[in-house]
Amino acid sequence: MGRIIALLLIIFGLVKGASSPLVFETLVTPLQESAASIEQLSRKPIMKPNQQLLRNFLSGVETTLVIGQELSGAKEIDKQVLKSYLKDLRELSHTKESIDQLYRKTLDTAMAQSDKTSFEDLVSVSLEPLHHPRIRSEVIAFYQKNYPNHSLKSVEALCDEQELEEKSIQTAIDQEQAYEEHLRILKRSEVSAIKKTAQIGSRNSVMVSAEPTAEGGFVFEAENVNPYTVTMSIDFEILNNLKASEKLPLFVEIPGKTKKKVLELSRISSMNGINYRSSYGWVRGSAFAVHQDDYLYKLPFAKGSDVFVSQGYNGETSHKGLSAYAVDFPVPVGTPVYAAREGTVVGAESRNNLGGTSAEYRQYANYVIIEHSDGTMGNYYHLKQGGVAVAIGQKVMRGDLLGYSGNTGYSSGPHLHFSVSKVDPISMRRPMNLPIKLQTLQGIVTLPHKGDRYTVQ
Incomplete structure (x- = not known):
């Protein structure tokens, strides 16, 4: 609902004073891209009881696309037609969510009942829920248990997707030194000495200490x-x-630069001895962050410049699984990069001058990472050597200069990799990219794809 209201406000603003053409049919593009898969789904026998719902959706997408094309070609916009058009888009979006839920429920039932025929029919249709990490893992587990010969190409592709994601996540963890585990619990008296030598991001930059209590606990x-x-x-x-x-x-x-009580051990019996062995670990970012979904992110380039997307959400190469929601913008080395959202600089690297298409180059990426007010992180990667213009701990505003693009790290050519992430609440140690809304001169973009072109507002 919030997205539709924002779209309505922006579109009416453009209608009132825009000199450039308004491409209304692009608003239905995300639904249109789902239509091909839903068309396949509607032909499956297991979906026969819900066939009317699927057909209504497909028909609605076709009708709405035609109306969008008519609006784009009109010399003057009929506001009543526009209002009806946006209402239809909202209802179609709700229908798409219902279809996704129906697909998930039907797939769960097929696996629970070991219904291989229905399972095969459903996984042959590449709907968005199939790529959700939890659902994908459950599908792969069922497949590996029930298909020893690995005979389903669609699930084999999911296996490859999961493997790529795991490698990408491990690379991010190794590259950023974001996760430390099996650290020793300190005595309270040891903390001061350790704190004096702790560097940002080092193993002991997060310390846990234990102090005995009068009751015999800790x-x-x-x-x-x-x-x-x-x-x-x-x-x-x-x-x-x-x-x-x-x-x-x-x-x-x-939170950063804070200390807090996290746990207490109480003694159960005063008659018996006590003993414990513990360890702790940490990962940069919050698994409990709640993204501000209505925030409109600025394209991270100079106002008025035109950029296009070489890899968008669910891209062909590295944007898969937990890493799906990222955008690559091919730009010349040295292109100024600006903050898409205000926050605090929490990560920065600019020493490297190596880049290439093999995994050995992963460790050489230059980057800036911004922590936002909602606990999410903005990630700006592949900057040039010496191309970071901010320092860790610095506050930046939306539109402030962060640095200059480059071609460092695991990169096939000069570009900026941009994403917003939090800690995956399932693994509690992996980064998980989040879908965001990008503000462009053409309107709000919620599903960037390869080949898209935008003008920075």
């Missing part, structure tokens, strides 16, 4: 010296005669 306190939020985990291999105050393993968010 209180655990975490301190994060980094300027950014981290998600910390703590668990116990041994816990004798002690009861934890929180469910284990414990995952907790620690």
Whole structure:
């Protein structure tokens, strides 16, 4: 609903004073791209009871596309027709969500009942829910259990997608040194000495200490010296005669430059001895962040410039799975890069001058990472050597200069890789990209694809 209202306001503003043509039919493009898969789905026997719902959606997309084309070609916009057009778009979007839910439920039922015929019919249709990490993992697990000969090309493609994502995630973790695990719990007296030598992003930039209590238990306190939020985990291999105050393993968010009590162990019996063995880990970012979905991100380039997309959401090469929601903009080396959203600089690297198409170059990417007010991270990658214009801890406003584009790291050519991410709340250690809204002169973009061209507003 918020997106439709924003679209309505922007479109009416453009109608009132725009000199450039208005391409209204592009608003139905995301639904049109789903129509081919839904057409396939409508032919499957298992979907026969819901065939009318699917057919109504397909018919609605065709009709709405025609109306959008008529609006784009009109010399004057009939506001009543436009209002009806946007209402139809909203209803079609709700129908698409219902179809996705129906698809997920039907697929779950097929796997629960070991109905291989229905399973094969459903996974042969590449609807968006099939690429959700949890659903994809469940599909692959069912497939590996019930298809020892690996005979389904559609699921084999999902396996490849998952493998690529896992490699990409591990690379991000290795490259950014974002995750540390199996760290030792400190004594309270050790914290001061460790803190003096802790560098931003280093292993001990997040410290956990334990202090005995008068009742025979322990209180655990975490301190994060980094300027950014981290998600910390703590668990116990041994816990004798002690009861934890929180469910284990414990995952907790620690804001930047803060310390907080995270856990208490209470003694169960005063008659018996106590013992524990524990470790903790942390990852940059918050798994508990709630993205501000109505925020309109600026294209990260100079106002008035034209850019196009070489790889968009669910791209052909690296934008898959948890990494699906990212955008690549091919721009010449040295192109100024601006903040798409205000926040605090929490990561920056500009020393590298190497780039290439093999995995060995991953560690050489230059970048800037911005933490936003909602706990998400804005990621700007492949900057040129010496091409970072900000410092860690610096506050930046929307539109401020961050640096200059380049071709460093794992890159097939000069471009800027841009994404917004949080910590995946399932694994609690992987980065997970989020879909966002991009503000352009052509209107709000919610589904950037390869070949799209935009003008920076």
